[in-house]
Amino acid sequence: MANEESLIQKIYYEKILKDADEKVYPVKALGDLYFNESKKDLPELSNIRFAQGEVYFHNSDFETAIFKWENIQNELEPWAKKNMADAYFELDLLETAENLYQSIKTDSINLNTEITLQLFGLYLAMQRIEEADQMIKNAVILNPGYPNVTKLARAFFEEQQDWNSAVELAVNEATRTRSLQWFKVLNMYIEKGYTKSMKPAYFMPSLIVLAELDMDEYETIIVQFWLSYEEEGAYLSWIKEISQLILQQDFNHEYTMQRLSVLFQKTYIELMKGNYYVTTLEPVIPNMLKSWMKIAESSNAFYASASLLAWADNFPSTMEEEDIGKAEFILANTYYDKSIMLEILDIFNAIQEKANDHQLEIDQTLTWLINNIADVDTQRILLGGDSERIETGLIASIVGNNFNPSQLNAETILYRHGFDTSVQGITETGTIPVNSQLDLDEITTSPKTIIDVAISNPFFDKNKLAFVNFPHFNWKNAEQNEVPGAMRLADRLLFILNENAPFTNNERAKLLMIKEQFPEMHIDFILKLSYTSGDDQEVRNLVTETEKRIHIYFPESQLLAYSNELDQVNEWDTLAEFLLDNTKKENWQQTRTSKALFFIRQALNHLLQQQVKIEQELAETIEHEEDSLSKLQGSIHQLQDMEDDKIRIIREAYQAIKVEIQTDLAKNIPVILKKSSEIVKEDSDFRRIHLDLNEEMNKRINHYLQNNVMPIYISSLQDWIAYAQTELTISQEHLSEWENSFNTMLGEDRVRLVCDFQILNDWQRDAGRMTSTFDMEKENIILRRTPSQVLLKGAGKLFGVIPKNNAVLANAYKSFIENENYQEATESISIKFFRQFELFEKAIARDTHLFYREAFSELKQAVDDLYDEMQINQSNLEKMKSTPEVFRDPLTLIEVRIHQYEWMSHADQLKIESH
Incomplete structure (x- = not known):
């Protein structure tokens, strides 16, 4: 690498000139060496030419440098090609440089790294970003320890906002170099949200390394990861991965991961709020609780162990006995001094939210009890005794004349301080103001009703006390085991003894039964004497003997005896002092948590029962809707039959009128026509007698129809309309019965079956219009083309001019008229008469x-509406049955939280058992 370093820096020429005179310029010195070497028989000029190229390059004589490097034939050839490419790069001949870089073949990692870095720079210059990205990634993979490689890579990734690559670089370098600086870079990326889209498992190996380097930085970066994943889809995956990692690691126990422990607690509470299905949480929560318990200290360890035990209660197969044993040990050996009442109320709020989500109602008496128990500033004293009169009298003497307790009638009554006097009744459905005895009578019909009496009272206000009273509770009958559930509202019991028979066997048995059911209930006694004297030995003996009997069964109980001789102010000061001295506030405040949990569990069970009830009611509703739908659909068919029947009856009634008139026409018209022979005389003009006869016949028929038939028809029409009205009214009556029946069946007035009687008015109008005027077209009676008519008409024309034949013709005409049956003419007249009424009939x-029509429409709409409702109900019921986890899973998780706080509230019992 030392030799390659000079090649990288292009100072190989210094090695060639190490023996040269420093005062001689390198170009001159290398030229002299080249000249001298060339004179040798076997000159080796490549190294000198290589060095000359470097000097020319440094002096920006890139063409000459390239010329020198072109003919290198030894091991420096790959470096010479790389240098030539560098020169072309400087000359801005980028494509030539690229081709030359890519042509170099070498085994040198450093040379390959240099080539890769140069190509990275070249591609940046050419704005070929994807290729530049690939080159810098290749350089990091090839030689991450090479100077500036990772620095260049980080700068490039950040400039390109390629945060996935930047994060991967930080993770890999932090793991490779074990450098806290790289972990700090990673932490910065986490804070800015650049890791959110990456799978949590990817970071686990680097976190293992970090734990070995610096626990503080380890906790810091985990916390940052945790916060960054909170709103992401990989949140549960993160919790699962980090929990597994913590369980696998051995930590220095001198370091306390307080921040991480708090985050575990916060996350656990969030996960238990019911936003996830149980099947989703089951693979996550167990290891989360184990790892939390592993790192937690003090109060957090207490909380974590209670959470683990609660989870194990509901999902025992997910926890091992060893983990449960550890949790119980921590719970029994860790002090926890924080109030959990607010957290318990948070559970109740979660129950209320789920109730609202599913349109369910929580029993309002439970809501009232929970809220009152949560008020830990006021101590509530349950007043009991063998005489309701004595209890009521004690209350009355305290509350004064503003309120008479004997007027109240409920299972549970609370008397407390209030700025104004008010009485409220708390029922399952809500809180109702009580302003009169009538109001009180109405709300106390339910045995669960609680009466809340607020009174502006100095005794209650000054001493932070309130009284609970069960007016109907039998304090004498020990066999009556049922105790009002609201007894948990009281912090202690003040039992009023009868001076004539204090602490009887029945009272003792009843109080022992109460103590067994409510072991946390502290019991004290009060003995109010109707007479006393400071030296009355009999009174002192009574008090002493009573105390002895009490302490046999209730050794911690105290007895207060006082008499009516004391003035009332002193009397209540004495009572208040007695109550406040004989109880420690923290004791009854601690018991409040278990009481609140009891009622919260009742609220949860009430909600579950409501859901079951809703399913049952929904199934019953669907069954009822199916039956109702069948009846409604059947009624449509029945209505159709009713309509068809009425159409038939009404039409037949009209047709009967028509037949009757047609019969009358068939009977009377021939008679009228035959009587027309009267106009035939011997002196008649037989040439036109047929015309006169036809005219007369039409005249007589028209008169008959106008004056005889039409009145009958008008009268018959009126009778027919009245008949139709009767028939249609019967239909309306039937439909009204249907309407009442359907609305009763459906439970609401949703069907209104009203018919349209306007048609009767329309018929009246049409009948008046049709019969007001009558003008029938003339009938061709005598002029028809029958053989006899033709013959007779021709004879009249032929013989009408011969006087001696008039008598014969007159007789012939009369005979013809009187003997014709006129059937065809009668039918034609009948048809013409009824033709104007055809549209009415049709x-x-x-x-x-x-x-x-309206009744049909109403029934069909009712069918459609009921069908839609039934479909919705069926869908809802199917959803409830097919996905019960939607409702039950949140409540199951709430139940886990209830278990958790039950473990916490009963931790003292574990401490006792462990010792």
Whole structure:
């Protein structure tokens, strides 16, 4: 490399001139050497020519330098070609230089590196960026330790904003050189977000190296990686990879990775909020918890171990017994002094969010209980005793005349300080103001109702106390094991004894049962005496004996005895002092966490039950919708049958009128026509008698139709319309019954089956218009082309001029008129009469259909709407059944968090067991 270094720097000529006179210019000195060497029998001129080329190059005589390097025939030939290419590069003959660089074949790594770097520079000059990129990457791969190679590469990648290549360079160089400087460069890239798109596994080998070099920098860069991946798709992959890496590494335990431990905790909480499916988290969380527990110290170790145990509770197959044992050991031997109430409330908020996401409602009594338990500044005293009157009297004496406790009737009542007096009822569905006894009676119908009484009260305010009362709870009956769930609202129990029979066997049994169910409940006693005297030995004996019996079963309990002789101010000061002296605030505050967790778990179970209920209700709704849809669809067919039937009935009724009139016409018209023979006389003009007869006949028929038939027809039409109205009204009545039935079936007024009675008005109008005027076209009665008519008409013309034949012709005409049947004429007249009513008759079916049209449309729309709703419900039910994890997985993760805080709140018990 030493020799190649001179070739790289183009100072090989210094080696040739090492013995030359320093005062002689190199060109002159090399020329003299060349001249002297050329005189030899076997001259070796290549080295001298090579050196001469270097001197000319340094003096910018590039053409001469090229001339000198062209004829190098020894081992310097590859270097000479490289130098020639350099000269062409300087002369800006870039393509010639490129071809020459590419033609060089050599085994020298340094020469190949130089050629690659020169091509890199050449391609940059030619703006061939892709080829320049390839050259600098080749140089890094070929000889990363070569001077300035990685520096040039980094500068180029950054200039081109090729951040993937820049990151890869930093990672490779940091790993190769074990240089913290390169790790700092990598950290800079991470901070700027250039590593987000790269797979986390790629960085693990370099992190192993960094852990051996500098733990502080190791933690710093992991934290930066973590933050950079938070919003990326590779986030879980990062957590999985880094957790596995931490588990595999041995660390110097003198170094505490506090920042990383906090980040583990923050990430765990985020992952448990229900934004991932359980199947997605199962490959990630176990090792994450193990690695977190491995690096965590103090409070974080406590938190990590509780988290691991909680996960193991829900997913036991993912944790080994050894890990569970370690977690229990840490939990039992680590002190944790942080309040977790806010974090517990965060769990409840997550439950509420999931309820809102799925349009579900959380029992509002649970919400109220949780929020009140979270208020750790006020101690809540449960008042109990064998007499509801004594309890109520004690409360009344404290709250004063502003409020009468005996008016309240609920399972649970809370009396607390408030700036204004107010009463609220808390039910499953919400909070309701109570302004009257009627309001109170309405909301206390549910056994779960809680009455919240706020009173501006100095006793409550000054001492930060509140009273809980269970008016209907039987404190005497030990066999009644059921205890109000709201008893967890109280921090302690103040049991009021009856001075006539203090601490009876039944009271003792009941209190022992309560203590068994609520071991954290502290119990104290109060004995209010109706008489006393400072020297009354009987009273002192009563108090002493009562205390002895109490301490056998409740050794930590205290007894307060006082009498009515004390004034009320002193009385309540004494009570307050007793309550505050006999309890440590931190003790009852600690128990609040387990109580809050109890109700939060109830809220979670309530939500799960609601979901099951919703599935059941949805299935029932779909079944009901299917049945309703079938009935609605059937009703459409029934309505069609009803319409067809009504069309038939109404049309037949009209046709009956028509037949009746046609019958009358067939009977009367021939008679009228035959009577027309009256106009035939012996003196008639037989040449036109046929015309006169036809005119008379039409006149008589028209009179008959106008004055006899038309009134009957008008009257019949009115009767027919009335009949149709009756029939259609019956239909409307049926449809109204259907409407009520369907709306009852559907649970809402969504069907309105109203028919269009306007058609009756239209028929009335049409009937009046058609019958108001009557003008029938004349009928050719006597002038028809029948043989007898033709013969008779011809005879009249022939013999009408012969007077002696008038009598014969008159008789012949009369005989013909009176004996003709007139069937054809009658039919023609009937047809003409009804022709003007044909459109009316034909419109009966159409009009009747219009009567039912709106009902049809309403039923069809109801069918379509119900079908759409059923499809949506079926889709929702299918989704709920096919992807139950959408709802259940978030709640499962919330349950893991509940388990975690349960472990944390019960850590003291582990400490006891471990000892």
